[in-house]
Structure formats: C-alpha cells, structure tokens
Amino acid sequence: MKKLSKQSRTSFFTYGGVILAYVLLQLYNGQVGLSSMIQGLLVPICAYVTMALALNLVVGVSGELSLGHAGFMSVGAFSGTAAAIALQGVIPLAPLRLAVAMVIGALFAALAGFLIGIPVLRLNGDYLAIVTLAFGEIIKSVLNNLYVGFDTTGFHFSFLADTVSPRMAEGGKLIIGGPMGISGIPIISTFTAGVVLVLVALVVIFNLVNSRAGRAIMAARDNRIAAESVGINVTKYKMIAFVISAALAGAAGSLYTMSLSTIVANKFDFNTSILILVFVVLGGMGNMWGAILSATFLTLLPELLRKFNLDQYRMLVYAVVLILVMIATNNPFLQRVAGNAAARFKRKKPAPAVEGGQSHE
Amino acid sequence: MKKFLALMLAMAMVFALAACGGDNAETPATDAPATDAPATDAPADDAPAADATGAFKLGGTGPLTGGAAIYGTAAANGAQIAVDEINALGGIQFELNYQDDTHDAEKAVTAYNTLKDWGMQISLGSVTSKPCEATAAKNFEDRIFALTPSASSTAVTEGKDNVFQMCFMDPNQGSASAQYIFDQNLASKVAVIWKNDDVYSKGIRDTFVAKAAELGLEVVSETTFADGNDTDFNVQLTEAKNAGAELVFLPMYYTPASLILSQANAMGYAPKWFGVDGMDGILTLEGFDTSLAEGVMLLTPFNADAQDEKTQAFVEKYQAQYGEIPNQFAADAYDCVYAYAQALEAANATPDMSAADLCDAMIAQFTTMTFDGLTGEGMTWGADGAVTKAPKGMVIQNGAYVGM
Numbered sequence: 001m002k003k004l005s006k007q008s009r010t011s012f013f014t015y016g017g018v019i020l021a022y023v024l025l026q027l028y029n030g031q032v033g034l035s036s037m038i039q040g041l042l043v044p045i046c047a048y049v050t051m052a053l054a055l056n057l058v059v060g061v062s063g064e065l066s067l068g069h070a071g072f073m074s075v076g077a078f079s080g081t082a083a084a085i086a087l088q089g090v091i092p093l094a095p096l097r098l099a100v101a102m103v104i105g106a107l108f109a110a111l112a113g114f115l116i117g118i119p120v121l122r123l124n125g126d127y128l129a130i131v132t133l134a135f136g137e138i139i140k141s142v143l144n145n146l147y148v149g150f151d152t153t154g155f156h157f158s159f160l161a162d163t164v165s166p167r168m169a170e171g172g173k174l175i176i177g178g179p180m181g182i183s184g185i186p187i188i189s190t191f192t193a194g195v196v197l198v199l200v201a202l203v204v205i206f207n208l209v210n211s212r213a214g215r216a217i218m219a220a221r222d223n224r225i226a227a228e229s230v231g232i233n234v235t236k237y238k239m240i241a242f243v244i245s246a247a248l249a250g251a252a253g254s255l256y257t258m259s260l261s262t263i264v265a266n267k268f269d270f271n272t273s274i275l276i277l278v279f280v281v282l283g284g285m286g287n288m289w290g291a292i293l294s295a296t297f298l299t300l301l302p303e304l305l306r307k308f309n310l311d312q313y314r315m316l317v318y319a320v321v322l323i324l325v326m327i328a329t330n331n332p333f334l335q336r337v338a339g340n341a342a343a344r345f346k347r348k349k350p351a352p353a354v355e356g357g358q359s360h361e
Numbered sequence: 362m363k364k365f366l367a368l369m370l371a372m373a374m375v376f377a378l379a380a381c382g383g384d385n386a387e388t389p390a391t392d393a394p395a396t397d398a399p400a401t402d403a404p405a406d407d408a409p410a411a412d413a414t415g416a417f418k419l420g421g422t423g424p425l426t427g428g429a430a431i432y433g434t435a436a437a438n439g440a441q442i443a444v445d446e447i448n449a450l451g452g453i454q455f456e457l458n459y460q461d462d463t464h465d466a467e468k469a470v471t472a473y474n475t476l477k478d479w480g481m482q483i484s485l486g487s488v489t490s491k492p493c494e495a496t497a498a499k500n501f502e503d504r505i506f507a508l509t510p511s512a513s514s515t516a517v518t519e520g521k522d523n524v525f526q527m528c529f530m531d532p533n534q535g536s537a538s539a540q541y542i543f544d545q546n547l548a549s550k551v552a553v554i555w556k557n558d559d560v561y562s563k564g565i566r567d568t569f570v571a572k573a574a575e576l577g578l579e580v581v582s583e584t585t586f587a588d589g590n591d592t593d594f595n596v597q598l599t600e601a602k603n604a605g606a607e608l609v610f611l612p613m614y615y616t617p618a619s620l621i622l623s624q625a626n627a628m629g630y631a632p633k634w635f636g637v638d639g640m641d642g643i644l645t646l647e648g649f650d651t652s653l654a655e656g657v658m659l660l661t662p663f664n665a666d667a668q669d670e671k672t673q674a675f676v677e678k679y680q681a682q683y684g685e686i687p688n689q690f691a692a693d694a695y696d697c698v699y700a701y702a703q704a705l706e707a708a709n710a711t712p713d714m715s716a717a718d719l720c721d722a723m724i725a726q727f728t729t730m731t732f733d734g735l736t737g738e739g740m741t742w743g744a745d746g747a748v749t750k751a752p753k754g755m756v757i758q759n760g761a762y763v764g765m
Binding site for chain 2: 036037145178181266
C-alpha cells in the first residue's frame with residue numbers, strides 16, 4: 001500500500017467500491033431478491049453514473065462548463081440503438097450486440113463531440129457554456145427531424161419528412177421515425193453490462209487524468225496562460241478531454257435506451273444536461289467516486305420517496321432535499337464536524353497518515 | 362449562522378411537505394365508500410401474492426406532475442370515481458393505485474415496477490403515448506393485462522396481445538377526420554398546421570394527409586411548428602390563407618390551437634376549423650375568449666355537455682369532487698374501470714387469481730365483449746387491441762359543444 005501513490009489509491013478504492021457494490025447487489029438479489037422497482041432502476045443508474053463520470057471529465061478535470069452533454073448521450077443512444085436493431089439478424093448473441101452497439105454509439109458521439117469541439121473549444125468560461133447549450137438543443141432538433149429506415153439493401157435516410165418508408169424494400173423497417181423516436185427497442189441492456197461500462201469509464205478517466213495528457217489538461221484548467229507559455233497546446237488537450245467525454249456519454253446513451261423499449265429525442269433536453277451537471281456538482285468537481293455516489297443517490301431518491309406516501313409532493317420534496325444537500329455539503333459548520341470526525345478516525349488507526357482536507361484530483 | 366438557519370428552514374419544509382403528502386394520500390381512502398379493504402398501502406416487499414381483502418389490484422401510471430399533468434390527473438380522478446362507484450355496489454371490488462410518471466418513459470417503467478411490487482393484477486397502462494410504449498412492453502413481458510385509457514399511438518399495442526386501448530389510435534383519428542370532412546362536404550381545399558416534434562400530432566397528420574389524398578381532398582398548405590416556437594402562428598396562417606384553404610385542420614392539443622384561433626381572428630382570416638380530441642378543453646382554458654372558438658368542429662369521443670343521463674351524472678360527480686369539468690381523459694379512464702368490471706364479472710374472475718390467469722381471461726373477454734360507456738356505445742375490441750367505436754362530430758356553438 002505504501003508504495004502506491006495517492007492517485008492510484010483513489011482509483012483502486014473506486015474500482016473496488018463499484019465491484020463490491022455489484023457483487024453485494026447480485027448476492028442480495030440471489031438470496032433475498034430485489035424489488036422490481038430497484039431492479040428496473042439498476043441499468044438507468046449505471047447509465048447516469050457513466051454520464052456523470054463523462055461530464056466530470058469536462059467540468060471537473062478540464063474545467064469547462066458543458067451544458068449540452070445530453071446531446072452526446074442522444075447521439076449515442078440513437079446511433080447505437082439503430083445499429084442494435086439493424087444487427088439483430090447478424091449477431092444473435094445479445095451481450096455482444098449490446099457491446100457493438102455501445103461502441104458504435106460511442107464512435108458517433110465522439111465524432112459529434114469532435115465536430116462541435118472545433119468551434120466550441122476556442123471559447124472559454126460562460127461563452128463555452130452557452131454554446132454547448134445551443135449545440136445540445138441543435139442535436140435534439142436534428143434528431144427530431146431525422147428518419148432512418150433499414151431493409152435488405154441497407155440504411156435509408158431522410159430529413160424533415162418521412163420519404164424513407166415508400167423507398168424501402170419488402171420487410172424494411174423504419175427505425176428512427178422523427179419525433180416518434182425509436183419504438184420497439186429490444187431490451188438487451190443488463191446490470192452487468194452497465195457495471196462493465198462504469199468500470200471502463202473509470203479506467204479510461206483515471207488513466208487519462210494520471211497521464212502526461214491529463215496533467216496538461218489540468219494545467220490548462222488551472223492557468224491557461226501559464227500552460228500556453230510552457231508550450232502546451234491548450235485547445236488540443238481540451239479537445240482530447242471533450243471527445244473522450246462525448247464518447248463515454250454516447251456509450252451511456254446506448255446502454256440507457258436499450259433498457260427501455262422506446263425513446264424520443266426530447267428526452268435528452270436541457271433538463272437532462274442540467275440533471276447530470278447536478279450529479280457532478282453534488283459529487284464534487286473532479287471527484288469520480290463522489291460523482292458515482294451522487295448520481296446513484298439522486299436517481300434513487302425521487303423513486304424511493306414514492307414509498308413514503310409522498311406521491312403528489314415527490315418532485316417538490318426532491319427539489320427541497322437537493323437544496324438541503326447542497327447547503328449541507330457547503331456548510332462550514334458541518335464541514336468542520338465532518339473534518340473533525342475524519343481526523344479522529346484517522347488518529348485511531350496507525351495506518352499511513354493521509355493528507356487532511358478535500359482531495360482534488 | 363445564516364446558512365444554518367437556511368438549513369433548518371429547508372428541513373422544516375421537507376417535514377411539512379411530508380405531513381401534507383401523508384394527509385393527501387389518505388383522503389381517497391376515507392372518501393371511498395366503506396369497503397372491507399383497509400387502506401394498507403404499505404407495499405409488501407416479498408413476492409406479490411394475491412390480496413386477501415378480496416379486491417382486484419388495479420394500477421396505472423400517468424403524469425400527475427409536470428407539463429402533461431392535466432391529462433394524468435384527469436385520468437386518475439376519472440378512474441377513482443369509477444372505482445368508488447363500483448365498490449359501493451358491493452360486487453366486484455377494486456383497489457386503485459395511480460403512480461406518477463411525469464410523462465417520461467424511464468419514470469413510467471419505474472412507476473410500473475413500483476406497482477408490480479405492490480401486487481398489481483390488472484393494469485391501466487399509462488396515460489400518455491410514449492411512456493405507455495415502455496410500460497406496455499413490460500406488461501407484455503410480465504403477462505399483466507393492460508387497458509390504457511388514452512395512449513393512442515400504434516406502437517403501444519403493436520405485437521402485444523395483452524395491451525388494449527380505450528381511445529382511438531392516432532391514425533384512426535386522422536383518417537376519420539378526413540372521411541368526415543369529405544362526407545359532410547365541408548371543404549375541398551384544406552390546410553394542415555401540425556406540431557412536428559409531437560408523436561400525437563404527427564400520427565394524426567400522417568394518416569389525415571394519406572386519407573385526404575385517397576378521397577381527393579386537396580391539401581393546399583402544410584405548415585409545422587415545434588416546442589419553443591409555438592406562440593406565433595402568423596406565418597403558418599398567412600400561408601394557409603394565401604393558398605386559399607377553406608378549412609384548417611389542427612391536429613394538436615388545445616393550448617397552441619387557442620393561439621391559432623386568436624391570431625387568425627386578429628388577421629381577419631376566418632376559415633372553417635377542424636380539430637381532434639386534443640382540442641377538447643379549449644372552452645375551459647383560462648383567459649381564452651370562447652367566442653373565438655365559435656364554429657370550431659372537432660371529432661371527440663366524449664362531450665361533457667352531452668344530455669344523456671350517464672354523462673351528466675359523471676360530470677356532476679366529477680365537479681363535486683374535483684371542482685372542474687372532466688375532459689376526455691377522465692371519461693376514458695372511467696370507462697376503462699367499468700369495462701374491467703364487466704369483463705371480470707363475465708369471466709367469473711376472483712381477486713385471488715394470479716395476474717397471468719387474469720390476463721388470459723381478460724384477453725378472451727375483451728376480444729369478444731361489447732361495452733357501452735361514456736365515450737361510445739357498442740364498443741368492441743379487435744385482437745390487435747384497438748377499439749372500434751363511432752367518433753362523435755362536435756361543433757362549438759354559443760360556448761358549448763353541440764353534436765353535429
């Protein structure tokens with residue numbers, strides 16, 4: 001343990017936590033049985049966790065506020081799902097088809113991220129936030145007007161109006177139907193696949209952050225001028241973070257959509273982007289395990305409130321609890337209490353002293 | 362210190378709301394006519410067993426909060442009235458549980474799973490189309506029968522033998538409207554304004570245009586709008602006017618329709634207007650000058666001003682309990698519960714039957730039975746789950762719907 005750096009320790013702690021949670025849940029499900037509600041939520045939670053990790057790479061590590069990440073999620077969702085439906089006859093094995101779909105979703109989202117990144121990453125601060133917001137809405141509008149069909153001769157595309165259906169050969173299927181989105185999606189996402197995706201996202205992010213490129217990204221975040229003065233190509237490194245983040249978001253989108261049987265582009269609107277940003281902010285910017293915990297907690301919270309006869313006030317209570325949590329985590333008094341408790345806990349253990357205070361990787 | 366105060370205040374709010382929530386959840390139980398079913402809404406965590414109290418567990422999801430809440434709450438209220446009435450008769454007993462899905466497919470699945478944990482035996486599906494597609498897939502997988510009051514898209518029932526609809530399918534509305542316009546010889550040149558990011562609007566528009574072409578109705582202008590630019594319709598109206606449309610078809614909900622009517626009035630354009638069931642509710646819209654809607658025609662299965670005894674009793678009861686005039690969603694949900702009661706009785710079903718057994722019994726009943734309700738007489742269902750009933754043509758005269 002002593003030889004491991006602080007970063008490695010954090011990353012192993014996070015991998016371990018995710019795997020432990022997975023094993024415990026599987027054991028519990030085997031022995032006692034989880035309720036249908038929780039079982040149904042497992043895959044969306046994995047998707048949201050991956051989204052939070054992806055956005056954390058941009059917001060926390062790269063230091064740029066992106067308000068359009070749901071857009072990349074939708075690009076991945078639509079392309080990945082369309083691929084999964086088209087490949088149904090080619091790859092009969094569902095987990096393999098899911099993996100291929102997620103890779104395709106990630107590639108398309110990365111492409112979208114790259115194209116959007118070219119103009120966007122020349123900006124910084126508030127301007128960047130507003131432009132990403134606009135691009136998120138543009139992606140939504142484009143997908144709302146996109147028609148994709150698939151038949152024996154391959155894919156057919158049309159835009160604005162459905163000219164696909166008449167052109168298709170016998171047995172063809174309209175996959176993406178503009179504002180109707182995709183219907184009748186085969187449900188092939190599994191909790192295991194979700195956990196694997198979360199682990200992949202963690203490996204990618206931790207290895208990036210602890211690499212030369214990662215240090216360059218953080219240098220550009222902390223002081224752009226200083227970073228440029230030592231020869232770091234700021235736009236290039238920001239682009240690396242942005243594209244990787246978009247790819248992860250795309251894979252998460254594919255996973256998410258294939259756990260539901262239907263999807264529309266309007267699902268991935270501004271509100272979803274903000275929701276994911278809330279996960280990141282609550283978990284602590286740049287803090288990966290914090291993002292995992294907050295995404296899980298905030299996805300579960302409104303659903304668990306159903307159990308307490310709060311049906312009608314559920315969303316209101318959710319909002320108030322959110323405010324409460326935000327205040328509590330920023331409350332100096334409570335932070336001091338937590339800090340003291342942590343210090344006392346550490347003193348009892350003769351283990352190697354850990355630096356106090358907030359970690360910031 | 363200030364922050365600490367804020368914290369305390371927020372906490373106080375949570376508890377206050379929690380208390381409110383508890384109260385409200387209890388009201389329906391106390392309102393319900395005395396049944397032997399005590400209000401035990403604590404969900405059992407173990408495998409859902411058939412309820413011992415002798416009531417069928419009926420569950421549904423709908424947008425009880427959020428932008429589409431008007432539809433979800435109406436359906437939940439309508440179903441509640443029907444359940445209360447049927448329980449009071451003493452024969453078949455129902456226990457109703459409506460869960461909020463905020464008009465979102467993901468939340469709808471969670472709401473559905475919550476109901477499944479609660480032990481739902483028969484389902485009212487979801488109120489809106491997209492969430493219902495998601496829950497219908499679950500209904501099919503779990504073999505729980507579903508009869509949705511108002512989810513009208515075709516994908517809801519497609520390929521599922523145990524999902525049925527109480528409302529028209531979107532395509533049926535479009536072709537029925539075109540047929541009606543043609544049969545009544547209302548116009549030969551028609552304009553369509555539709556919302557191109559809305560499933561409902563697009564579904565109706567597609568079949569309307571197809572049917573119009575078949576019948577020889579000329580669609581001279583077709584313009585669209587979407588979420589976010591649904592406040593100014595001058596461009597669309599000018600185009601329709603210049604193209605010489607005698608009738609404008611509005612396959613949309615009533616909020617944009619009300620704006621279209623007032624803007625057309627402002628620019629002095631007075632064609633015939635033709636709407637669909639989403640137009641229902643325009644007369645009760647706050648701040649809308651109902652004289653603008655004079656002469657608007659719409660096809661809707663339900664009309665709160667109808668003079669028959671059944672409708673009047675329902676409207677009266679709804680107004681007394683919820684303080685507003687019920688719309689078509691409430692009537693559809695009300696009919697759903699009564700259709701269930703009729704089917705369960707005919708099948709001699711008992712509440713201790715499993716959901717899968719009930720599912721088979723219900724499929725057999727619904728494909729063979731005929732049902733008379735608020736939203737139509739002599740309704741029948743096909744094996745594909747679609748309902749057959751005659752749409753009623755309505756026209757707005759003197760601020761009220763009158764049958765055509």
